Amino acid sequence: MPHYLCHDHxxxxxxxxxxxxxxxxxxxxSRSALHPGGGGQVCDTAxxxxxxxVARIVGISVEGWRCWHLLDAPLELAGDVQVSIDAARRATLAQLHTTTHILNALVYQAFDGALVTGAQINADGIARMDFDLPEAPNDALRALEAPLNDVIRRGxxxxxxxxxxxxxxxxxxxIRSRSVAPxxxxxxxxxIVEIGDLDRQACGGTHLSNTAQSRPVRITKVENKGRSNRRVRIELT
Incomplete structure (x- = not known):
């Protein structure tokens, strides 16, 4: 993974x-500040x-170290261009990605280092995280909504x-994922993304600079997905 411009700026x-x-x-x-997606997070658009x-950048195809910006029309362009990233989409993804890290930290602490088995962070304000938790009661995972929002409010x-x-x-x-790492x-x-004294883990996604920048979240559903997998769904309110 290169040093993305969106990480530095x-x-x-x-x-x-x-x-x-x-x-x-x-x-x-020649340069791009779009995040290409990855690790469950969808890409920026612009x-x-x-x-x-004017054209829309609707996706990004990562080929080696190169990020091809996919357009909404079969144009073949040349010369100089001006790019404006969808700020609302970026903000939603940053809020969700930071919030999933908080959820991950709470699960990791409460359930003896349980690892992540999958994640999906969408631009519609909805995300899910899967955890290797064969014995965890679903009600105990639902009860994490209050401490999760408390961390958001603490800033x-x-x-x-x-x-x-x-x-x-x-x-x-x-490195918290059982299957992938940045x-x-x-x-x-x-x-490495560090949230106060709560959490520190490897990640290549977009994030807030302070947890208080996020809207509150709801845990909308906890599901059993296989013998050992628990899926927690959250959404921004």
Whole structure:
């Protein structure tokens, strides 16, 4: 995973770039502040203004280290462009991703280091997390809604930094997923997201800078998915 511009400059929502490669319906830009998605989070979308009009960036295809920006029409563009990221979509995804980390931390603490088995973070304000919890009562997971919202209200600082991959792998609790982890950057580091004194884990998603920036959430459903999997669904209110 490269060092994404959206990680280093999360408030950069409008920027200029040039088309360095193109094919019908897709462009490769000289720089991009869009998050390409991954780890269960959907990608950013944006408006792209070019010499002949306006197009929508509706998806991103990651091919090696290259991020192709997929357009809503089969255009083949060239030259300089202006990009405006959908700020409301980005804000929703950042709120949900930070909130899922809080939920993850509460589950990890309450259920003896239970690992994540899957996640989905959507632009409609709804997310789900799956946990390896064969013995956990569903009511105990539903009861986490109150402490989750308490953390949001407390206004904990959210900060990010990078650690060498070997150090991250050797530190208990930094890599929480049973199946996937953020891939390392070309210089062999992984990005760490830290929420106050509550949580610290590897993650490549977009996040808030303070938990109080999130709307409250509801735990809408807890489901059994297989013998050991518990799925917790949340939504922003």
């Amino acid at each position: 999360p408030d950069l929502l409008d920027f200029e770039a040039s088309v360095v490669d193109a094919r019908p319906g897709a462009v490769l830009l 408006t792209l203004t070019h010499a002949h009009g 904990l600082e959210v900060r990010t930094y990078h650690l060498p991959l070997r150090e991250a792998e050797a530190t208990p609790g930094l 891939p390392p950057t070309p210089d062999g580091t992984v990005r």
